[in-house]
Amino acid sequence: MASGTLLTQRCPRWAGSAQAAAVFDRICVESFVYHASVMMAFDPCLDVLSDPQRRLGLSRYFSDPVHLPSTSGEPEVVNQPILHTSYEFFLLIADTTKLARIPGPLSNAELAIREDLESQLSQFVPGIMTTRNHAEMLYLYALQIMLMKGYPGIDSKEADRTIITHLQGAMNTLLMVDPEQYFASFLLWPLAIFGAVMVLQDEIQVIRDYLTILQEMRAGGQAKWTLKRLEEIWRGRYHLDTAPDHCTRRWIGLQAFLDGNNRD
Known part of the structure; x- marks a missing residue:
């Protein structure tokens, strides 16, 4: 999750980047969002998505066009989340977990x-x-x-x-x-x-x-x-x-x- 946190602190570089690098960035961020959201239910110390500041960089990784720009003649990569649903769904899991943890x-x-x-x-x-x-x-x-x-x-x-x-x-x-x-x-x-x-x-x-x-x-x-x-x-x-x-x-x-x- 540390790598995901670091990735959210910088802008993704779709233009001019190798497809492999762009895809790797996207996979790292998606993995971070998934693990950070679901792990909140298993360990209250892992509420890394509770802080809105941690989310500010996420949308930049999911706002690219339907196809990532192709460079060097490489085939275009379809914009399909590896989790087969939008990252907002996992942010919803994080927010719901935080709310459900409130007693009374x-x-x-x-x-x-x-x-x-x-x-x-x-x-x-x-x-x-x-x-x-x-x-x-x-x-x-x-x-x-x-x-x-x-x-x-x-x-x-x-x-x-x-x-x-x-x-x-x-x-x-x-x-x-x-x-x-x-x-x-x-x-x-x-x-x-x-x-x-x-x-x-x-x-x-x-x-x-x-x-x-x-x-x-x-x-x-x-x-x-x-x-x-x-x-x-x-x-x-x-x-x-x-x-x-x-x-x-x-x-x-x-x-x-x-x-x-x-x-x-």
Whole structure:
């Protein structure tokens, strides 16, 4: 992520640059945006995108024309993000994670931020549902759940019903996801969010089984670490029967995960 931070501090040099150099710059920045945004949920110390100043240079890498200018007779490189979605989607993940980490009900100022984030998310929904990109659909369900946390405009019973609806949609989508088609780490973020808000054993077992599959495939330590954190939340004090209702227990679990509780 250090290289990504450095890249955002200088202007990209499309004109006169070798295609390989331009593509390398773009890949580095996209990798930085992706890792910096999703890692916020796994470690609160990695909120490198929380500072708006860190974002000022990003748009310059994504404002090039449809084709990068060709030099020295090299073939043009199509402007296709390696993550197959705009970088703003991952900035939305970062902002939503930051908001969801706030304990308790949201203030008026925070509710205004939530409304803006919800509006941003709604702009991505048609495209995600049209392409039926299953991985993006998992991210969509996870973001919708996170944006409900701390929202005082819905009571706990209605909130729980909505969360269950999102989780059911996510689990149905997960059945259609071939983990071989994605980087295993790409699937960990939504699975971690789903797992953190799950309280029923049949829900939990689905996530446990899938994380185990990823661990055995190629995610290795990262999937093992995620599963370990979730197991501690599932069996720990966060889901004791003393919690007044399922919805409260779900938010306690998510808060614990985002706060980094139970970390070694």
